[in-house]
Amino acid sequence: MSAASTRRPLRGATTGPAVLAELHKLATVRSTWWFTGGAAAAMLAIALLASDDGDPATALAVPIATQAVSNFVQFILGALGIVGVTGEFASRSITVTFACTPSRTRVMVAKALVVGGAVFAAGFAVAALGVGVAAVRFDEAAGIGAAEAADVAAMGLYLALLAMLGLGLGTLVRRTAGALAILVVLLVMVPELLGFAARKFGLAWLETAADYTPAPAGWQLMSGRWEYALVLLAWGGGAVAAGAWALKVRDV
Amino acid sequence: MPSAPPTPSFTGMIRLRHLTKRYGDKTAVDGLSLELEAGAVTGFLGPNGAGKSTTMRLILGLDAPTSGSALVKGVPYAELERPLRTVGALLDAKAVHPGRSGRDHLRAMALSQRIPLRRVEEVLETTGMAAAARRRAGTYSLGMSQRLGIAGALLGDPEILMLDEPVNGLDPDGVRWIRTLLRSLARQGRTVFVSSHLMSEMEQMADRLVVLGRGRLVADAAMADLLAGTGTAVRGPALQPLADAFDSAEWSGPDELSVAGVAPEEVGARAHELGVLLHGLAPVEPSLEESYMKLTEQSVEYAADRTGRAEEGGTT
Numbered sequence: 114m115s116a117a118s119t120r121r122p123l124r125g126a127t128t129g130p131a132v133l134a135e136l137h138k139l140a141t142v143r144s145t146w147w148f149t150g151g152a153a154a155a156m157l158a159i160a161l162l163a164s165d166d167g168d169p170a171t172a173l174a175v176p177i178a179t180q181a182v183s184n185f186v187q188f189i190l191g192a193l194g195i196v197g198v199t200g201e202f203a204s205r206s207i208t209v210t211f212a213c214t215p216s217r218t219r220v221m222v223a224k225a226l227v228v229g230g231a232v233f234a235a236g237f238a239v240a241a242l243g244v245g246v247a248a249v250r251f252d253e254a255a256g257i258g259a260a261e262a263a264d265v266a267a268m269g270l271y272l273a274l275l276a277m278l279g280l281g282l283g284t285l286v287r288r289t290a291g292a293l294a295i296l297v298v299l300l301v302m303v304p305e306l307l308g309f310a311a312r313k314f315g316l317a318w319l320e321t322a323a324d325y326t327p328a329p330a331g332w333q334l335m336s337g338r339w340e341y342a343l344v345l346l347a348w349g350g351g352a353v354a355a356g357a358w359a360l361k362v363r364d365v
Numbered sequence: 366m367p368s369a370p371p372t373p374s375f376t377g378m379i380r381l382r383h384l385t386k387r388y389g390d391k392t393a394v395d396g397l398s399l400e401l402e403a404g405a406v407t408g409f410l411g412p413n414g415a416g417k418s419t420t421m422r423l424i425l426g427l428d429a430p431t432s433g434s435a436l437v438k439g440v441p442y443a444e445l446e447r448p449l450r451t452v453g454a455l456l457d458a459k460a461v462h463p464g465r466s467g468r469d470h471l472r473a474m475a476l477s478q479r480i481p482l483r484r485v486e487e488v489l490e491t492t493g494m495a496a497a498a499r500r501r502a503g504t505y506s507l508g509m510s511q512r513l514g515i516a517g518a519l520l521g522d523p524e525i526l527m528l529d530e531p532v533n534g535l536d537p538d539g540v541r542w543i544r545t546l547l548r549s550l551a552r553q554g555r556t557v558f559v560s561s562h563l564m565s566e567m568e569q570m571a572d573r574l575v576v577l578g579r580g581r582l583v584a585d586a587a588m589a590d591l592l593a594g595t596g597t598a599v600r601g602p603a604l605q606p607l608a609d610a611f612d613s614a615e616w617s618g619p620d621e622l623s624v625a626g627v628a629p630e631e632v633g634a635r636a637h638e639l640g641v642l643l644h645g646l647a648p649v650e651p652s653l654e655e656s657y658m659k660l661t662e663q664s665v666e667y668a669a670d671r672t673g674r675a676e677e678g679g680t681t
Contacts, residue, residue, distance in 0.1 A: 128478050130476055130479050131477055131479065133476040133477070134474070134476040134477035136472045136475075137469065137472055137473045138462070138465070138469075138473045139474050140470035141465050141466065141472075141473070142462060142464045143464050144467055146397055164476075164625055200462060201462065204459075204461060204462045204463060205457055205459070205460035206460050206461050206462045206470075207428055207457060207460075208422075208425075208457060208460050208475065209460055209470075209517070211425075211426070212425055212427070212448065212449070212452075212454055212456075213448070213449060213474050213477040213478060214446060215425075215426050215442055215443035215444075216443065216444070287677065299404070364422075364427065364428040364429060364571060365422075365427040365428065
C-alpha cells in the first residue's frame with residue numbers, strides 16, 4: 114500500500130460505512146428495544162386510559178396521542194438519543210468507534226443520521242399506534258385520513274429532532290444521568306421559568322423566548338405549524354454540531 | 366531469536382517525534398522519539414503509569430499530543446482511510462459495550478471499514494472465540510475479552526499491530542498462544558508493538574525492547590544484545606586448574622565454577638587441554654531481571670545526560 118492510497122480521498126466517500134456501523138450498533142443493544150417498547154407501552158396506556166370528557170363533536174385521537182408524546186414519549190425517545198453516545202462513553206467502547214472512524218465529524222454525522230432516522234421511524238410507529246387505538250376507542254376510525262397521517266409524521270419528526278438534541282447533549286456531557294437531567298430541565302423547567310419571569314416582570318420577549326424552547330416548539334409543530342420544525346432543527350442540529358466540536362477539541 | 370524478515374521491510378511504520386502529553390501539570394509522555402520497523406516484535410516495557418498506554422492513545426489520535434507528533438506510515442492516524450486495514454489495535458479489552466455480543470461488536474467494526482462480514486467469523490475462529498461469539502460481551506471473562514480485542518485487532522489484516530498488555534488475564538495456554546501469534550505476525554513482515562509491565566513476558570516475544578519510565582525513553586535495545594554476554598557454569602570434582610585459567614571464574618559451590626563472559630565451547634576446550642574432569646558444562650544466561658537493571662542503569666545516565674543537554678540547548 115503506498116502512502117497515496119492510505120490518504121483520505123474524498124470526505125463523503127466513507128460516511129456510508131460509518132452510518133452502517135452506527136445502525137448495526139443501535140440495533141444490537143437491548144436498550145434500543147426497551148426504549149422503543151417503553152414508548153409504545155406509554156402511548157398505548159394513554160390511548161386506552163384517556164377519558165372522553167370533552168365536547169363529543171371534537172375528534173380525540175390526535176390530541177390524545179400528542180398529549181402522550183408531550184408527557185411521556187418525548188422523554189423516553191430523547192433518552193434513546195442520549196444513550197446512543199453515552200453508552201459508548203460508559204463502556205469506553207467510544208475508543209473503538211474512533212479507532213474505526215477517526216473523523217469526529219464523520220462519527221457525529223453518522224450517529225445523528227442513524228438516531229434521527231431510527232427515532233423518526235419509531236416515533237412515527239408509536240404515534241400511529243396511539244392515534245389508531247384512540248380512534249378505534251372513540252369511534253373515529255372512519256375519519257382518519259391524510260391530515261391525521263401528517264399529524265403522526267409531525268410527532269415522528271419532533272421526536273427525531275429531540276433525539277438528536279439528546280445525542281448532542283450526551284456527547285457534550287458524556288454521562289447518561291447528566292444529559293438526561295439537562296434534557297428534562299430544558300423541556301419542562303426552562304419554558305415554565307421563562308413564562309413565570311415574563312409575567313412577573315412584564316417582559317413579553319421572555320414569553321416569546323419560551324415559545325422557542327424545544328417543548329413548546331414541538332407542541333406547535335404537532336399542532337400543524339410546520340415552520341416550528343426549523344426551530345427544532347436548530348436545537349437538534351446545534352446540539353449535534355456542539356457535540357462534534359467538543360469531540361474535536363477534547364481527548365477521548 | 367530474531368529471524369530474518371522474509372518480506373521487504375518498511376522503515377518507520379510508526380514514527381514518534383518528541384511526542385509529549387501533559388494532563389494538567391502531570392507529564393504522561395515526555396519528549397518520546399521512536400521509530401518502529403516492520404518484521405519485528407517491539408516490546409514496550411515500563412512500570413504501570415510509565416506512559417505506555419498514553420503513547421498508544423496518542424498514536425491512534427484518541428488524545429491529542431501537547432507537542433510533537435505521531436505518524437503511522439508517514440501520516441497521522443486520522444488521515445488513514447479505513448484505518449483498521451493499516452493498524453489493528455487493542456488498547457483496552459473491556460472497552461466493549463456490555464450488552465452487545467462479541468460477534469456484533471466485530472461486525473460493527475467490519476461494517477465501518479467495508480470489511481466483508483465473513484472475516485469476522487475468521488477472526489473469531491482464529492482467537493478461539495467462535496463458541497462465545499453470541500454471548501453478550503458483559504458476560505466475558507477478562508481472558509475472553511482479551512481474545513475478542515485481539516480478534517478486533519486482526520480484523521483488518523493490518524500491517525501494524527499495537528497491543529496494550531494483551532496477556533493480562535490470559536491463562537498460560539493463552540499466553541503461549543499470543544506469543545506464537547505475535548511472532549508469526551512479525552515473521553510475515555508486520556510491525557508488532559506490544560506493551561507489558563512484566564519483563565518476563567517479553568523474553569520469548571520481543572526482538573527489541575523499548576523501556577519507558579515516567580514518560581521518558583529509558584532504554585532501547587535489541588533483545589539479542591540483552592541476552593548476550595552469557596557465561597558458563599561447570600561442575601566437576603577438581604576444578605582448581607580451570608579456576609586459575611580464567612580471570613572471571615568464580616566459585617559458586619564447592620565443586621561448581623561459573624565463568625562469566627566465556628562461552629561453554631571455550632571453557633570445555635580449556636578443560637580438555639588441562640585434563641580437568643567435568644561433570645557438567647552449561648551456558649549461563651543473565652537473568653532478565655539483571656538485564657533490565659543493567660538497561661535502566663544505563664538509561665539513568667542517558668536520561669541525566671539528555672537533561673543536561675536539554676538545559677544547555679533549551680529544548681527537549
